[in-house]
Amino acid sequence: KQEVTQIPAALSVPEGENLVLNCSFTDSAIYNLQWFRQDPGKGLTSLLLIQSSQREQTSGRLNASLDKSSGRSTLYIAASQPGDSATYLCAVDSGNTPLVFGKGTRLSVIA
Amino acid sequence: ETGVTQSPTHLIKTRGQQVTLRCSSQSGHNTVSWYQQALGQGPQFIFQYYREEENGRGNFPPRFSGLQFPNYSSELNVNALELDDSALYLCASSLQAGRETQYFGPGTRLLVL
Numbered sequence: 001k002q003e004v005t006q007i008p009a010a011l012s013v014p015e016g017e018n019l020v021l022n023c024s025f026t027d028s029a030i031y032n033l034q035w036f037r038q039d040p041g042k043g044l045t046s047l048l049l050i051q052s053s054q055r056e057q058t059s060g061r062l063n064a065s066l067d068k069s070s071g072r073s074t075l076y077i078a079a080s081q082p083g084d085s086a087t088y089l090c091a092v093d094s095g096n097t098p099l100v101f102g103k104g105t106r107l108s109v110i111a
Numbered sequence: 112e113t114g115v116t117q118s119p120t121h122l123i124k125t126r127g128q129q130v131t132l133r134c135s136s137q138s139g140h141n142t143v144s145w146y147q148q149a150l151g152q153g154p155q156f157i158f159q160y161y162r163e164e165e166n167g168r169g170n171f172p173p174r175f176s177g178l179q180f181p182n183y184s185s186e187l188n189v190n191a192l193e194l195d196d197s198a199l200y201l202c203a204s205s206l207q208a209g210r211e212t213q214y215f216g217p218g219t220r221l222l223v224l
Contacts, residue, residue: 004153036215043117043201043217044154089153098144098167099203099213101153 002027006102021075023090031095038087080109115216132187136204143185146201
């Protein structure tokens with residue numbers, strides 16, 4: 001059974017700092033991994049999707065990496081801004097099964 | 112092209128009541144998945160519908176049931192509500208079942224008193 005863990009559970013950083021969010025999963029037989037952003041009480045916004053054959057994906061200040069063999073992914077946020085404050089969720093798609101989510105990392109960027 | 116929409120946005124019910132939540136899938140998508148997200152937790156898979164038939168179910172009791180209509184919109188019904196059913200309910204649609212990106216709606220916040 002696939003399990004997804006996200007560390008840390010919460011993170012507070014000053015504006016402008018670069019930061020890394022971590023996601024680990026127990027079964028390396030995945031199809032893709034997706035990072036989402038969730039604002040309080042809101043739905044999920046997809047940030048980046050990495051296929052199992054890829055090593056990383058970039059979008060603006062965000063860079064996500066995937067090491068399938070070790071069961072790890074990281075989300076790197078450069079030059080953080082107060083508007084980046086949200087919960088970031090990692091979800092694994094093992095193909096023909098539902099998405100399995102971590103519990104998320106709650107990020108606060110302090111101005 | 113419209114995205115995934117859900118209604119209502121918020122709902123308050125009392126224990127023992129029944130509730131119906133609705134989801135309109137993104138244009139061209141024939142698969143809808145429902146997730147429950149309790150406070151401080153990641154979303155948990157409830158079930159998926161593909162072309163009007165259930166296509167997988169998570170670890171939820173039978174009082175959680177669903178429907179998918181010919182236009183691929185979907186309903187989630189919960190009977191005999193319990194306090195622990197209070198959560199954000201998310202709907203996601205995809206082009207078809209299997210290895211396809213899921214697109215999430217804004218969710219319905221359910222509070223059971």
